[in-house]
Amino acid sequence: MPPREGGTPPPPGRGNDELRLYGWNAVQALFDKRPQALRKLYLVEALIPRMQPVLKWCVANRVGYRVVEEGDLNKLAATTHHEGLVADVLRAPVVPLAQWLVELGEGPALALWLDGVGNPHNFGAILRSAAHFGVKALLLPA
Incomplete structure (x- = not known):
């Protein structure tokens, strides 16, 4: 979603600007690439040592996190395959094809058109x- 006037992203939780990620690789990849997109983190106590850099960043940037039970994560992720970690994040802005x-730049590039993958x-x-x-x-239909 494009930034509003003034360059700030829209407030989280409005419309369709957030999504929920779960699993170590998904959350870590988001944090490595776009830490500012992190809005809330939920984790089991056993992951606190492994998540120290992310938790320190959360404290420094006033992003909330909660240590919860496994059952709570099952509900948040709607699956048991969360690896003890769930995050609410802002969606990445969609780049129009013409802008992309x-x-x-120069040279060949491979793009993949996906339609109807549910x-x-x-x-x-x-x-x-x-x-x-x-x-x-990835090229996706509107």
Whole structure:
């Protein structure tokens, strides 16, 4: 979602600007690339030592986190496959195709058009394969 006037992102929780990530790799990848997108973190107590850099960042940037029980994470993630970690994050802004083409630069680039992929497990498998084969962008219908 594009920033509002003044360059600040829209407030979290309004409309469709947030999503919930779960699992160590997903949350860590988001934090490595866009830590400012982190809005709230939920984790089990056993992960506190491993998550110290992220938790310190949360404190320094006034981002809330809660230590919760496994059952709470099951409800938050709507699955038991959360690896003890759930995060509420701002969605990445959608880059229009024309802008992406301008910013692409010289040389070949591979983009993948996806339409009608509804199963999140299939979508995840496609994303992992795309990353492995150097896909530069996913093109999605509005």
